[in-house]
Amino acid sequence: MHEKSPPESRLAEAAAQLARACYVAVLTGAGVSAESGVPTFRDALTGLWATFDPRELATPSAFARNPKLVWDWYAERRAQVATVAPNAAHRALVDIEARVPRFLLATQNVDGLHRRAGSRALVELHGNIARVKCSACMCIAARWDEAEDALPPRCARCAAFLRPDVVWFEELLPAGALAAAEDAARECDVLLVVGTSAEVYPAAALPDTARAAGACVIEINSATTPLTARADFALRGRAGDVLPALVHAAWPAASALLSP
Ligand code: OAD
Numbered sequence: 136m137h138e139k140s141p142p143e144s145r146l147a148e149a150a151a152q153l154a155r156a157c158y159v160a161v162l163t164g165a166g167v168s169a170e171s172g173v174p175t176f177r178d179a180l181t182g183l184w185a186t187f188d189p190r191e192l193a194t195p196s197a198f199a200r201n202p203k204l205v206w207d208w209y210a211e212r213r214a215q216v217a218t219v220a221p222n223a224a225h226r227a228l229v230d231i232e233a234r235v236p237r238f239l240l241a242t243q244n245v246d247g248l249h250r251r252a253g254s255r256a257l258v259e260l261h262g263n264i265a266r267v268k269c270s271a272c273m274c275i276a277a278r279w280d281e282a283e284d285a286l287p288p289r290c291a292r293c294a295a296f297l298r299p300d301v302v303w304f305e306e307l308l309p310a311g312a313l314a315a316a317e318d319a320a321r322e323c324d325v326l327l328v329v330g331t332s333a334e335v336y337p338a339a340a341l342p343d344t345a346r347a348a349g350a351c352v353i354e355i356n357s358a359t360t361p362l363t364a365r366a367d368f369a370l371r372g373r374a375g376d377v378l379p380a381l382v383h384a385a386w387p388a389a390s391a392l393l394s395p
Pocket of ligand 1: 163164165166167169170175176177178182189193243244261302303304329330331332333334335355356357358359360372373374375
């Protein structure tokens with residue numbers, strides 16, 4: 136750990152690792168979208184799970200018990216993320232993708248902001264809130280209407296309730312997305328871990344996979360997490376400040392060229 140060095144020197148050392156890397160992998164969580172106005176889950180006062188009980192909203196059994204409550208909660212969040220825009224942290228990750236030979240961004244976020252910012256090599260480990268699927272046959276619904284007041288809309292093919300295409304607790308992650316993220320963790324030179332509490336598995340295991348394979352793990356977070364002590368660099372601050380600073384420190388000449 137390089138925690139005792141002054142922040143600028145830690146940033147410069149981490150940037151040097153980034154600039155040298157052939158393969159950069161990134162794991163992001165809700166903190167990367169916080170500056171866009173999307174609430175996180177576990178922040179003590181503002182996190183969604185401080186106000187709502189995930190067992191009542193983000194599990195298959197909650198949906199079975201009260202499908203309309205769950206549908207409406209996600210519909211409200213879907214409407215909310217449609218009103219926000221990517222921030223400087225999302226854009227800095229697009230910038231990194233353009234500068235390194237190999238890159239993969241694995242996000243736990245369901246808000247679609249990385250894609251909207253322009254990230255291309257992207258896997259969504261927990262799904263995407265903009266998509267809706269059937270709770271029985273799992274086909275993706277191209278459209279739906281909210282006609283029935285007391286129930287969620289139904290699948291056009293099998294008439295089961297529709298649900299958001301997000302991963303709930305007790306459910307498996309999309310196998311292809313998880314395999315791609317695990318491969319990237321095993322093969323990357325640098326893993327950036329941005330804005331995640333690093334508490335939810337299997338995503339939380341990716342930094343250990345990367346470290347075990349010899350990668351340099353750089354955490355960017357506004358607070359300490361269970362990962363902090365195991366990271367090679369823990370850069371404290373807001374992702375929208377730290378990531379652009381890291382890019383600028385890693386590629387100073389290129390950054391100067393890109394500036395207006
Ligand atoms: P959490 O809410 O658990 O953690 C957000 C992290 O972001 C915390 O460590 C904060 O300190 C940090 N943070 C907040 N604002 C930040 C900022 N501006 N810059 C940098 N860091 C900031 O969110 P996740 O780790 O994404 O799963 O949560 C993981 C999963 O748990 C989510 O995908 C979701 C949730 O239950 C499902 O819904 C399946």
